[in-house]
Amino acid sequence: xxxxxxxxxxxxxxxxxxxxxxxxxxxxxxxxxxxxxxxxxxxxxxxxxxxxxxxxxxxxxxxxxxxxxxxxxxxxxxxxxxxxxxxxxxxxxxxxxxxxxxxxxxxxxxxxxxxxxxxxxxxxxxxxxxxxxxxxxxxxxxxxxxxxxxxxxxxxxxxxxxxxxxxxxxxxxxxxxxxxxxxxxxxxxxxxxxxxxxxxxxxxxxxxxxxxxxxxxxxxxxxxxxxxxxxxxxxxxxxxxxxxxxxxxxxxxxxxxxxxxxxxxxxxxxxxxxxxxxxxxxxxxxxxxxxxxxxxxxxxxxxxxxxxxxxxxxxxxxxxxxxxxxxxxxxxxxxxxxxxx
Numbered sequence: 001x002x003x004x005x006x007x008x009x010x011x012x013x014x015x016x017x018x019x020x021x022x023x024x025x026x027x028x029x030x031x032x033x034x035x036x037x038x039x040x041x042x043x044x045x046x047x048x049x050x051x052x053x054x055x056x057x058x059x060x061x062x063x064x065x066x067x068x069x070x071x072x073x074x075x076x077x078x079x080x081x082x083x084x085x086x087x088x089x090x091x092x093x094x095x096x097x098x099x100x101x102x103x104x105x106x107x108x109x110x111x112x113x114x115x116x117x118x119x120x121x122x123x124x125x126x127x128x129x130x131x132x133x134x135x136x137x138x139x140x141x142x143x144x145x146x147x148x149x150x151x152x153x154x155x156x157x158x159x160x161x162x163x164x165x166x167x168x169x170x171x172x173x174x175x176x177x178x179x180x181x182x183x184x185x186x187x188x189x190x191x192x193x194x195x196x197x198x199x200x201x202x203x204x205x206x207x208x209x210x211x212x213x214x215x216x217x218x219x220x221x222x223x224x225x226x227x228x229x230x231x232x233x234x235x236x237x238x239x240x241x242x243x244x245x246x247x248x249x250x251x252x253x254x255x256x257x258x259x260x261x262x263x264x265x266x267x268x269x270x271x272x273x274x275x276x277x278x279x280x281x282x283x284x285x286x287x288x289x290x291x292x293x294x295x296x297x298x299x300x301x302x303x304x305x306x307x308x309x310x311x312x313x314x315x316x317x318x319x320x321x322x323x324x325x326x327x328x329x330x331x332x333x334x335x336x337x338x339x340x341x
Contacts, residue, residue, distance in 0.1 A: 235269040287322060
């Protein structure tokens with residue numbers, strides 16, 4: 001019986017965190033004010049002749065992570081939300097019932113039950129909620145996510161940006177979802193230990209690490225690489241320099257200067273702890289950057305040549321050869337394939 005009740009909160013027939021109501025209203029102005037305070041300032045409007053709403057928001061939080069179940073209660077018409085860059089927040093969103101049309105980073109998609117997506121801090125986002133739409137959102141701090149990533153990699157690789165399109169609930173995405181649901185159901189029961197001062201930090205970091213494993217991002221290759229012995233400070237220092245300046249002209253002499261050790265020690269450190277040379281590490285970072293820009297090229301209108309030059313490659317034929325060797329297809333094929341999608 002209890003399992004059936006719990007399931008009904010998550011299959012769209014009910015609303016999670018039923019014992020944690022935060023706000024309810026039929027006044028769209030009051031709803032707009034409340035949601036702006038809870039998340040960030042944004043624009044909110046109704047389309048379709050001013051349809052009635054019966055808004056409900058349920059909320060629970062740990063430390064820096066919060067959980068939010070929302071139902072605008074619109075039986076017909078549409079709710080349109082325009083969100084400026086949030087700067088300090090990642091929002092992980094799930095559809096519980098109905099469909100949301102979301103545009104992020106000039107990419108539009110339908111978010112349906114059985115999928116999740118991440119709204120990035122630097123993105124402008126438009127969401128259009130269809131009739132009967134209910135959703136669940138996990139709010140995570142940008143500083144917390146980047147701190148966990150830096151702790152895992154041993155250096156700060158630069159801004160973290162997740163893939164702007166949905167991922168199906170499979171593999172690590174299922175683990176993230178199940179942990180979030182377990183935490184919420186436990187918090188909802190009123191007798192949870194997840195918020196205990198000795199446990200809450202580890203619980204939040206488990207969610208953050210699972211999200212990094214579940215949704216592709218611009219540092220996925222580094223995050224998914226096998227865990228090795230901690231690299232010495234001078235290797236981490238050069239890695240951070242490379243990730244921050246990958247698209248700029250970088251000479252080996254600059255890397256040696258940044259490292260603070262001799263050329264021989266730097267090469268030995270990279271060979272031992274990264275299995276490559278500093279220059280090859282730089283090349284691979286640029287190739288990953290180029291692949292990401294080519295995937296977005298269909299939307300941004302960039303050409304292969306423009307992407308190559310923007311990512312620090314000056315010899316186009318060598319770029320194409322290295323790209324093919326790295327990813328198994330030519331840069332033009334990636335651009336064409338993403339345009340066809």
